[in-house]
Structure formats: structure tokens, C-alpha cells
């Protein structure tokens with residue numbers, strides 16, 4: 171099951187993923203390996219808001235043990251709590267971006283809204 175990877179919507183190059191460090195951003199960017207176009211995730215504001223609430227919940231749960239570990243100078247417990255909290259926040263973010271809408275970062279420069287000029291008609295009077 172592909173949870174963290176996606177295919178480029180332009181060239182269908184498969185097995186691409188957003189980096190784990192950029193996953194917390196609302197619209198992380200990724201350079202396609204196939205066509206070289208910059209892609210970005212485009213999650214809806216509701217999904218991203220739910221994700222932010224989830225990260226706040228994780229921070230709330232991990233906060234008190236982190237304070238305890240700091241007060242007791244349990245540095246290994248503190249590091250383990252940091253790693254667990256970061257993994258619990260970044261890994262779902264990677265899945266959210268990979269499974270959501272992915273689009274071009276910038277509009278295609280070759281795209282034109284101007285209608286093509288009509289060809290000179292051969293049956294003019």
C-alpha cells in the first residue's frame with residue numbers, strides 16, 4: 171500500500187515523496203524526478219486544520235512527560251519523548267500530503283488563455 175509516495179500528475183513518475191522535514195508545512199514542495207517540474211501539496215484548509223489540532227494534542231500529551239524528564243535530568247527519556255512526538259507529527263503529515271491533492275507549484279508558462287488566431291478561411295467571397 172502506497173501511503174507516503176505519490177506519482178507525478180504531469181509525467182506519472184512514481185515513488186516520489188515529500189521530505190519528512192518539510193511535512194509540517196501546509197504546502198510542501200517537491201521537484202519531480204521525471205519532468206523536473208516543482209510540485210506542491212494542496213490540502214484543503216479543513217484537513218490541515220484537523221492535522222494542526224492533532225499536533226496540538228500530541229504536544230499536550232508529550233508536554234508534561236517532557237517537563238518531568240527535564241526536571242529529573244532524564245536526558246535519554248527526554249530524547250525519546252522528542253523523537254516519539256516528532257514522529258507522531260511528521261509521519262501522518264507525510265501521508266496527508268502524499269494522499270491529498272498534488273498540483274504544479276506555478277502555472278504552466280506555455281499555457282495561454284488567448285484563443286488561437288483563426289486560420290484564413292479559404293472560402294471567403
Ligand SMILES: [Zn+2]
Nearest residue numbers: 178181202205
Ligand atoms: Zn513529473
